Amino acid sequence: MDYFPIFTKIKDRHCLVVGGGDIAVRKVHLLLKAGAAITVCAPEVCESLQQKADNNQLTIIHDVFKDEFIEDKWLVIAATNQREINEHIAKLAEQKQLLVNVVDEPSLCTFIMPSIVDRSPIVVAISSGGKAPVLARLIRERLETLLPMHIARLAKISGEFRHRVKQVITKESLRRRYWEKLFGNGTLASLLQKGQMQKAQDFMEANLTEEIAQGEVALIGAGPGDPSLLTLRALQLMQQADIVLYDRLVSKEILDLVRRDADLMSVGKAAGNHEVEQSRTNQMLVEFAQQGKKVVRLKGGDSFIFGRGGEELEELVEAGVAFQVVPGITAASGCSAYAGIPLTHRDYAQSVTFVTGHRKADGQPLNWKALAIPNQTLVVYMGLLRATDIQSNLLINGRDANTPVALINKGTRHDQQVITGCLSELSQLGGGLEGATLIIVGEVVELASKLAWFEPDNNPKPSRDPFLVNLS
Template sequence: MEYLPLFANLRRRTVLVVGGGHVAARKIELLMRTGAQIRVVARELCPQLTGIINNRDINWLGPIFEPAMLDEVFLVIAATDDAELNARVYKCADERHTLVNVVDEQQNCSFIFPSIVDRSPIIVAISSSGKAPVLARIIREQIESMLPMFLGTMATIAGTWRSRIKQYICNMAGRRSFWEKAFNGSFANMVAQGKLEQAEQELEYQLYNCPSQSGNVALVGAGPGDSGLLTLRGLQLMQQADVVLYDYLVNPEIIDLVRRDADRVCVGKRVGEHSMPQAEINRLLVKLAQQGKNVVRLKGGDPFIFGRGGEELQEVAAAGISFQVVPGITAAAGATAYAGIPLTHREYAQSVTFITGHPRDDGDFIDWPSLARCNQTLVVYMGVMKAAVINRKLVAHGRAPQTPVAVISRGTYTDQKVLIGTLEQLEMLALQALPPALLVIGDVVALSHEINWFGQENLIA
């Protein structure tokens, strides 16, 4: 280990910054967040730094660095373009055994700045020991995506309760178990939703009453296919899950992002076959949560758009179980974007309508005259089997047979296939499509030849 990582308390400690440019300003902005007493030495100040000094309690000592300025200073930063001055600052500080950092000159540093993920009071620091700062930054960005913003709030609340928990739960193992359940259970969910008062009430209940065995359910949209379209919040919950119930339509690459020791249960449905009836999925969600588990229900696309997410949460809510919803990019938005088809366009479509080609067996009323209107885009989910009916009904109610259509197969996947034709060719196009497939009907489809950007060229019928 070349450097020992430390977290220094700079509140009310003096820090000297030599330099008045943009780099110095960035360092000062970071130091201001720590409550340090900042002194600046610089021949001239950049506008950003001038504004900071005019509006903050920062002391500008003047243009010339003098060794005496290091007296009673806790640490020093040199950020000038004068190599001789930087070396002098380092030498003087080192002789006084004062920590010093010369920006971008590792040989003149007794400490270095790490890349920081700030979820105060939770702080994560990443360093490459000065060898590869860009790599450290890339790692920081990856960690940023994994840590939700509410972590700091949760840690702050936990800090105010720490002494009470310690008084009531005497042994360390018991306290550890209490906090593990809190940080992975209803308390954490309430903080994530901004329900801070209820979150503290939950902590109090868990502390002074028999701990509830009920877990929680998170309904998460996995997006249309491409794993890069999964939301950060969805990924965070998948990393916290005890069990994940997922559909066939979820990309296996996304399933691989689930916490390794979580149970994974496929409950997905395909056209013509059901691995698990919907009522049984609903009951399983309740059963698992009542066992005290963190349950993620992972659904392709968005769970509230033809995903039966509402039905599942009705049963969860009726059982009194805590739940939350993480939206996903629905197939209509994702697949059409990857096919170069804008759903709306000022010249071609002023509205868009999503419908399912697989309605309830007891018969839903479909307003075909409204669906057949011009100047709108119609997107049909699960419509391959009903393509002939859709064609016939739309034409019968006034939609032109030459209206452009697209059948998008495996949208956003690397093997995405887009078949382009006209409404009268819809059935023929649908028969050529591999599931899952999406039907898009409207004049905007004609724009795909101009702005298609992803994967292979669209195929014209």
């Protein structure tokens, strides 16, 4: 973030606005709404500012800016049309460690005036850090249509009722559950919209005596990496969570969407490195839910496709813990789509098979003969370390050595890499890759160069490994 978002109290604090035109009027209007004590400095001021002065809403100094005007001020806004004066004010305010905003000059500002949606006491501020003010304004206009006016009454009555809720519900997590249930119920909003304040208060009181739901686990598939591929339901539950247990494949951008005060706990696993043993993860899900917490178990891709989600839910069932499942876009679907590779195509593949490169030591061996059948697509999850075995087993069982293959590393993310080649090269293709990599084997890979649409800067088009190209 270029600017730290903060709401600051300026009621009765002395603020200086330098400038007397229309821009100064807009800044003064916002400062007055926040209760600031305003002084305007300008040789001449517009009629609107003069009227506010006549009504004792602000003080006007009919003069050019002088350094002493800044003394004893808490905040300064430079709104003149003279860059030299604006720069001087900014430098002076910086020396005196005062907050300063210079209109249309973000580089001179120590704070930015955001676009505001005002449903006081609910206030939403949108800022682009001065880079795209028109875009910020358009976002504000969109939010204006989404936030009903009665949300102000909802916030006000909730503030008045907070002390009562604290008296009755002493546990913080259960208080949060009470408010979430209350705000999620359309009855309260409907009563406030109709102005029935007493009935609204009675409704809130009645809900205090109802039993608060116990803890629950939400098993959520976070998708392959791009946060925009999260489902709406996943995002809603992530915003309600008390604690989130996440795997290493869940991207930072997705974790940033979790509610700010939720506890984040990594239980990730990599090949040969289990940060937290699966049995302990299962136990923690049960323990946190039994403490009354809303628990989110966040997994990359889809939890039911090589995500061990079924194993975790079995533990919850045995412990009598309530749960729900939110599917995610599995890596095979997401990564192939972002690489321009359709998993099935009438001219290339009539079926697709998903297998994992990691299996239990005593697990059943793969049916390589069935996997080597032509005109089908084979997708191997977590297969990078076993690329040599995959190549040799497919060739031994009859798959053509020239069968197209693709390695998709960090699929759907902006550092995605797609390397294509043929089956006889598979063991060498991924030599420089690290991290989550998906292997696709099949004739559909031929379409990658034609259908690729996602073109991050580091890898504009699917291509063969440079090392192999130089050798050919």
